[in-house]
Amino acid sequence: MAWPVLFFCSSRKSSEELDMDKVTAAMVLTSLSTSPLVHSPPVRPNEGLNGSWKEGGFVCSSYSSSGYWSWSAPSDQSNPSTPSPPLSADSFKPFRVSNLPDDGIDEAEASNLLFDEPIPRKRKNSMKVMFKCLWKNCGKVLSTSAGIQKHVRTIHLGRNGDSDCSDGEEDFYYTEIRLNTDSVADGLSSLSPVSPSVASPPPIFSSQEAGRTDSACAKTETKPSTPLSRSAPTTLYLVHTDHAYQATAPVNIPRSANFTPSDNSVGISWQSPPVAFTGTPVSPMHSRQMGFGDQRQQAHTTLSSPPRASGGPRKPRGEGKKCRKVYGMENRDMWCTACRWKKACQRFID
DNA sequence: ATTGCCGGGCG
DNA sequence: CGCCCGGCAAT
Known part of the structure; x- marks a missing residue:
């Protein structure tokens, strides 16, 4: 049960980078999760930890031992995950797919082909209306309301x-966006998935009504939307917010105000303390902030049976920079x- | 593989 | 003692 929480929190990190590659990312994402059952994490937890920020556009590549960081742009724009071709969807029968004119349909719609939506011919005018999935970390954009509905519904x-x-429930989870000409990216970046109003559930009752009048099928059963599905996004949002809160603050920022790229870890700091979730009574950072004497005592109280018959508990390994590093x-x-x-270093004591 | 440092050795 | 290093543990 803790999983969804962790999973979403950690994956949130990607929301920024997603801006850039969002379209492709979204594609991959959706194609990955076409199976209705598996909502596989779009981003592996922990990825941010060891990560080089490929997606973001820059890779923090090396810290030379002489003490400076070098940054380099990733020469390959290729997406980490191979742009999986038109879906391995087995659960969907591609019925009715045939009559689709495939021409100017852009990538985001490729997956749409799978669904049977009769995509209204894109007008080459300046205005383009797209529908964006508001589900956390999804951000999929389709060109038809029906398509996005289907996306939301199934995925x-x-x-x-x-x-x-x-x-009709899907309506709550997507929104309509208008784009000037063909700059899809623009439209996307202006509408970041992590909207400033984080605490609020997905922006409901927005502009979407225009799109969804069609539904060839009358809503037979106005299902009293399953409590689960209804509540899902909300909880996620809340959780996420929560987490961001408690995480931002206490993370290990070394007392020395030295800037170091590693300490900074670009706003993904929340994932660092596994402590908060493991239920470990004493967090490492706390222990680091105590004097050594205290520390020893703490360790003692924490572990009822210290497995060390010999010697002390090895010092928690000072985590600040040491002469050698510096x-x-x-x-x-x-x-x-x-x-x-x-x-034990005496200059940079922990 | 790298890094911090305990334990211990040598002069 | 000052100095150094083997080797372990954490990263």
């Missing part, structure tokens, strides 16, 4: 894909003596 609400009928091997003579002697 997010877990409804069965082949029923054309919508009970000056580098080649400047060894600038290290503090302790460091030179491979003892």
Whole structure:
């Protein structure tokens, strides 16, 4: 049960980068999760931890031992995940697909081909109306309301894909966006999935009504929307907000105000403390902030049976920068003596 | 693989 | 003691 929480929180990190590659990302995402059952995480948890920020456009590549960081742009724009071709969808029977004129249909619609939506011919005018899925971390954009409805229904609400009928619930989870000309990216970036109003559930009752009048099928059963599906996004949003809150603050920012790229970890700081979730009574950072004496005691109280018969609990491994890190091997003579002697650093004490 | 540093050795 | 390093543990 903790999983959804973790999963969503961690995946949130990608929301920024998504801006850039959103279209492709969304595509991949959707194609990955075509199976209604598996809502596989779009982003692996922890990815941000070791991650180089490929998607973002820059890779923080190397920290030379001489002490500076170099940044390099990823030469390959290729998406990490292979743009999986037109879906391996087996659960959907491609009926009615045939009569689609395939020409100017852009990528975002490729997946749409799978669904039977008769895509209204795109007008080459300046205005283009797209429909964007508001589901957290999805951001899929389709060109038809029906398409987006279907998307929401199948992917997010877990409804069965082949029923054309919508009970209207999908409407809450997508919105309509207008684009000037063909700059899809523009429209997307202006509408970031993590809207400033984070705390609020998906913006309901927005402009979508225009789009969904059609529904060839009368809403037979005005299903009292399943409590689950109805509540799902809301909870997610809440959770996410919560988490962001508690995470932003206490993360390990070394007392030294030194800027270091690693400490900064670009706003993804929340994922660092596994502590908050493991239920470990003492977080590492707390222990680091105590004097050593206290620390020892703490460790004692924490572990009822310290497995160490010999010696003390090895010091929690100071996490600040140490002479070695700072000056580098080649400047060894600038290290503090302790460091030179491979003892606990005295200059950068934790 | 790298890094922090304990334990211990040598002069 | 000052100095150094083997080797372990954490990362």
